[in-house]
Amino acid sequence: xxxxxxxxxxxxxxxxxxxxxxxxxxxxxxxxxxxxxxxxxxxxxxxxxxxxxxxxxxxxxxxxxxxxxxxxxxxxxxxxxxxxxxxxxxxxxxxxxxxxxxxxxxxxxxxxxxxxxxxxxxxxxxxxxxxxxxxxxxxxxxxxxxxxxxxxxxxxxxxxxxxxxxxxxxxxxxxxxxxxxxxxxxxxxxxxxxxxxxxxxxxxxxxxxxxxxxxxxxxxxxxxxxxxxxxxxxxxxxxxxxxx
Amino acid sequence: xxxxxxxxxxxxxxxxxxxxxxxxxxxxxxxxxxxxxxxxxxxxxxxxxxxxxxxxxxxxxxxxxxxxxxxxxxxxxxxxxxxxxxxxxxxxxxxxxxxxxxxxxxxxxxxxxxxxx
Numbered sequence: 001x002x003x004x005x006x007x008x009x010x011x012x013x014x015x016x017x018x019x020x021x022x023x024x025x026x027x028x029x030x031x032x033x034x035x036x037x038x039x040x041x042x043x044x045x046x047x048x049x050x051x052x053x054x055x056x057x058x059x060x061x062x063x064x065x066x067x068x069x070x071x072x073x074x075x076x077x078x079x080x081x082x083x084x085x086x087x088x089x090x091x092x093x094x095x096x097x098x099x100x101x102x103x104x105x106x107x108x109x110x111x112x113x114x115x116x117x118x119x120x121x122x123x124x125x126x127x128x129x130x131x132x133x134x135x136x137x138x139x140x141x142x143x144x145x146x147x148x149x150x151x152x153x154x155x156x157x158x159x160x161x162x163x164x165x166x167x168x169x170x171x172x173x174x175x176x177x178x179x180x181x182x183x184x185x186x187x188x189x190x191x192x193x194x195x196x197x198x199x200x201x202x203x204x205x206x207x208x209x210x211x212x213x214x215x216x217x218x219x220x221x222x223x224x225x226x227x228x229x230x231x232x233x234x235x236x237x238x239x240x241x242x243x244x
Numbered sequence: 245x246x247x248x249x250x251x252x253x254x255x256x257x258x259x260x261x262x263x264x265x266x267x268x269x270x271x272x273x274x275x276x277x278x279x280x281x282x283x284x285x286x287x288x289x290x291x292x293x294x295x296x297x298x299x300x301x302x303x304x305x306x307x308x309x310x311x312x313x314x315x316x317x318x319x320x321x322x323x324x325x326x327x328x329x330x331x332x333x334x335x336x337x338x339x340x341x342x343x344x345x346x347x348x349x350x351x352x353x354x355x356x357x358x359x360x361x
Contacts, residue, residue, distance in 0.1 A: 056310070067317055084308055122333075129329055131322075131326065141337070150272075167309070200342075
């Protein structure tokens with residue numbers, strides 16, 4: 001027996017079972033991912049959540065650690081999603097008075113965009129043979145992650161799958177948004193920002209802020225409003241939308 | 245900080261209770277968001293303390309998605325089986341949402357500009 005190896009493996013067995021490991025790894029992986037994101041000049045494709053998830057996924061796979069074991073530590077970070085969702089009320093309140101100028105376009109654009117995002121995601125998924133659980137996970141994908149995960153859980157989706165689909169949606173929208181609006185010849189910064197927020201939530205909002213302040217403010221508003229609308233709308237229409 | 249954190253958690257708790265009692269399909273924290281929003285309307289804006297607490301919490305919002313996002317390792321088989329549907333759904337639906345939202349807003353705005361002139 002290798003006596004020198006024994007203590008390390010014993011320490012590993014102890015560490016792997018402790019919640020401290022999952023928690024520490026989450027913070028370290030996120031910081032590494034964030035540093036990489038900054039180094040890539042905050043390009044939306046170098047999304048810090050995607051990078052951190054990839055790092056952790058590879059780590060779990062290499063060490064043969066079960067996700068449940070990891071999550072027993074990471075749940076302390078996960079718990080903060082609830083209060084963070086509530087905290088979104090503060091930026092939403094700050095943006096709210098800007099709506100007056102564009103009240104009707106905002107309301108109708110929000111309704112149309114929100115419904116389009118939900119229905120098209122589900123129908124395209126179903127048409128290409130996605131299971132009902134996958135369709136339910138795709139349905140709230142344009143909404144900010146904490147709300148989307150809550151909705152997915154309520155309508156029979158897989159919250160983890162939704163989290164990743166939400167991020168991909170945000171990254172996609174952030175990359176193509178500018179070109180789409182230019183092709184459509186939409187020049188109003190408020191409209192460009194708002195559409196970005198409806199389709200691609202926080203990641204789109206960050207991108208809109210890079211364009212300018214007004215665009216970012218409307219994107220933030222759209223993200224909040226679409227989160228609320230989808231949370232109210234989707235559980236109601238899920239019954240007839242999600243059929244086998 | 246503590247007062248603001250208590251306010252956030254109380255809103256969430258009441259939100260969860262309302263969702264549970266009324267069997268609402270809306271997630272509890274979203275009802276909490278609405279409650280805090282109403283609170284802000286009634287108290288005419290957030291206190292500096294609340295503003296700062298929320299800013300701290302939201303500054304690294306992305307970090308909070310990482311534990312759940314990592315859960316994707318449980319669904320690698322599902323993604324392997326259904327990736328064409330997932331990819332097409334994401335691409336088409338994101339483009340459609342961008343185009344429809346911006347398009348409807350432009351049309352509505354144009355319609356009202358014409359009414360006014």
